[in-house]
Amino acid sequence: MxxxxxxxxxxxxxxxxxxxxxxxxxxxGKAVRRHLRLEGDHLFLDYPVVPFSHFRRCIVIGAGxxxxxMGKAVEDVLGExxxxxxxxxxxxxxxxxxxxxxxxAGHPIPDAQGVxxxxxxxxxxxRAGPDYxxxxxxxxxxxxxxxxxxxxxxxxxKRDTISGLLNCGATIHEINTIRKxxxxxxxxxxxxxxxxxxxxxxxxxxVVGDDLDVxxxxxxxxxxxxxxxxxxxxxxxxxxxxxPPSIMALLKRGLSGNTPETPKPGEPIFEKTENRIIGSxxxxxxxxxxxxxxxxYRTLVLSxxxxxxxxxxxxxxxxxxxxxxxxxxxxxxxxCILSGGETTxxxxxxxxxxxxxxxxxxxxxxxxxxxxxxxLSAGTDGTDGPTDAAGxxxxxxxxxxxxxxxxxxxxxxxxxxxxxxxxxxxxLVITGPTDTNxxxxxxxxxx
Numbered sequence: 081m082x083x084x085x086x087x088x089x090x091x092x093x094x095x096x097x098x099x100x101x102x103x104x105x106x107x108x109g110k111a112v113r114r115h116l117r118l119e120g121d122h123l124f125l126d127y128p129v130v131p132f133s134h135f136r137r138c139i140v141i142g143a144g145x146x147x148x149x150m151g152k153a154v155e156d157v158l159g160e161x162x163x164x165x166x167x168x169x170x171x172x173x174x175x176x177x178x179x180x181x182x183x184x185a186g187h188p189i190p191d192a193q194g195v196x197x198x199x200x201x202x203x204x205x206x207r208a209g210p211d212y213x214x215x216x217x218x219x220x221x222x223x224x225x226x227x228x229x230x231x232x233x234x235x236x237x238k239r240d241t242i243s244g245l246l247n248c249g250a251t252i253h254e255i256n257t258i259r260k261x262x263x264x265x266x267x268x269x270x271x272x273x274x275x276x277x278x279x280x281x282x283x284x285x286x287v288v289g290d291d292l293d294v295x296x297x298x299x300x301x302x303x304x305x306x307x308x309x310x311x312x313x314x315x316x317x318x319x320x321x322x323x324p325p326s327i328m329a330l331l332k333r334g335l336s337g338n339t340p341e342t343p344k345p346g347e348p349i350f351e352k353t354e355n356r357i358i359g360s361x362x363x364x365x366x367x368x369x370x371x372x373x374x375x376x377y378r379t380l381v382l383s384x385x386x387x388x389x390x391x392x393x394x395x396x397x398x399x400x401x402x403x404x405x406x407x408x409x410x411x412x413x414x415x416c417i418l419s420g421g422e423t424t425x426x427x428x429x430x431x432x433x434x435x436x437x438x439x440x441x442x443x444x445x446x447x448x449x450x451x452x453x454x455x456l457s458a459g460t461d462g463t464d465g466p467t468d469a470a471g472x473x474x475x476x477x478x479x480x481x482x483x484x485x486x487x488x489x490x491x492x493x494x495x496x497x498x499x500x501x502x503x504x505x506x507x508l509v510i511t512g513p514t515d516t517n518x519x520x521x522x523x524x525x526x527x
Contacts, residue, residue, distance in 0.1 A: 087527040088452040088475050095456040095473055095523045098371045098416070099509065103460060105367025106516045108146035108219060108284055111359040112153035116282065118161075123213075125280060125356060132161060135278065136211040140165030140180050141201045143226040144219030144296060145461045146284050148175040148182060149515035151217055154282075155179055158215075166204060167217065168197040168225045170463075173513040188246065188466075189239050190227035198228040202265050205274040212277040216270070220286025220461060220517030222296025223256055228265040230330070230339075237324035238262050248317040249426035251387065252287050256297040257305040258313060260342055261334060262327065263297065267342035268350070270299035275349040285360040286461075286517045288385045288421050292355050300353055303342035307334030360384070361420035361518045364460060368418050368521060377416035377525065386421030386522070390435045391442045391493075393423045397524050398446030398455065404526040405451045417524040425465075431497020434465025436520055437472045437508075441498040443524075444474035445489055451476055454525040458509045461517035467499050469508040471520070481505060 115126055123129045132138075138161050140154055151167045152175040165180035170187040185194035205214055229238050241262070245255045260267030271279060281300040283292065292301045310331050314320055320328065333339040343349060361384040372379045382400075386393055397417065404415045425435045433441075436457040443455040458464065458471025482489050485504060492501040502508045 084452045088454065088477070091452065091454040091525040091527040092473060092475060094375050095454050095525055096509070097375065098368050098523055099456060099458055099521060101371040102364045102368035102521055103511070103514050103516055106359045106364045106460065106518050108149040108359065108515050109153040111284060112150050112282060113157065115356065115358045116154065116157055118157055125354070129280070135213040137163045138213045138215065139163055139204060139208065140215045140217065141167065141204065142217030143168040143222040144217070144284065145170045145173050145187065145221035145513070145517045146219035146515055147217045147222070148173060148177065150219065150282065150284070151175065151177055151180045154215060154217065166197060166201050168194060168201070170221055170225060185225050187221050187224040189243060190224045190235065192235065194225050194227045195229070195235055198226045198265050201226070202228060202270065202273055205270065205277065208274060208277040210276045214274055214277050214279045216279060216281040216300055218281060218296040218299065219284035220295070220519070223259050223266065226265055226296065226299060228263055230262055230264045233262055233326055233330060237326050241323050241327050244319055244322050245317070247427040248319065249389070249424045250313065250317060251424060252422060253291070253294050254313045256294045258310045259297045260303050260305065261307055261310050261331065266297035266299050267303035268298060268301055269343065271301070271353045272343050272349045276352055279353040281353070281355045283355060283357050284517060285357050286519050288387055288519070290357055290360050292357070301355055302345040302347065302350055304345060306341060307331055307339070311335060359516065359518055364518050364521060365418055365420050368523065372416035372418070377414045378411045379416040379418065380411050382417060382419040384420040386419045386423065388423060390423035390425050390439045394439045394442035395446055397522060398443045401447060401453045401455065401524040401526055402450050405453055413526045415526045419522045420519055422519045425496065427496050429495030429497060431492065431495040432467060432500065433496055433498035434459070434467055434469070434471070436464040437467070437469065437498035437502060438493065438496065439522065440472040440474045441489060441493050441501060444478040445493070447476045448479040449476060452527055456509065456523040457520060459520050460514060462511040462514040468510060469499065470511045471509045472498065472502040473507050473509055478505065478507065
């Protein structure tokens, strides 16, 4: 085996190790235990909150792909002090819970199980009183897993709307702005239903900028967005004729003031609510950086807020990797470039894949034949699009290997069909449920 092959193979293994260790740094249960603890009768959230004896009952609610792991940690901390609870997770993302009921539901497209679970959570908090402590646990995926269409809207119409937004390349901020205005529980409406109970929300961020009102569509957070914002998003992506008439009618009624807005900042219903982010993409990048440096790489973190078209992001990352290999700038090899955030894909084909697999396929084309370079992009939740892969890994000979196996990379890219491409090459990154969800990580190695 020549030197380039040895460096390339080691770098591929290193990229997977860096990604794995980054996941461990933001595991949801660990994040809860870092921030929430009970000492005697006092509940601590990094600082004393109140004596537990002030509350007659404690209930736990939540939704998200990592919320079962969060619920298990809360049970470990509070034990029998929890009277009851309900958490909604994506199918298969479960943990054994003793005092909290677990509902499995559809993601990214909501289903009837999610509606039933959301309705049960809303009724549970509505029955609570001022002497209740409600602990809410939210992670990425909470928007789809907590579906409760507002009166006059069907689940099918809501699904069609969200599918249209996902396929047109809308950002998560834009998608969740509309979700909040179609929901009976999001956009601060859960906090409104819980008032005057004491509500503490522990949140694992999966959105760029860690905006509280966007994570899980902000069930416990004031909503600064409006029906006018929703209609601007519809216009931006020319969705007016593709969104169900019932949805368009609701948005127009809201604009004219005939449908109530979501609860806004400054409303008294939020006085007894506290929202705390306990894990984010920045923490995952910190864990990745520590691992890459331990493996001997000079490491540069670009940003935790990379957004935009995934192919453009891939071209940018690949250009940096090529420059490092060619000139030693901005850092000399052995070098590791890290970034986080969440890109988007405009779906024009009928293939199978996700934004991370598409990023990696575009990157493979950009670094083809440029020397031993490795690129990995993967979702920290273990899921990329409607596939069982978190993402994929590629190097400078990925394209030539594909050609030798009779595959044309550009054809797969144009058809949004990266999954079968990397499956044939055995280059998918498959983790299964990861017990976390803090957007995506991208790793570029120049050994």
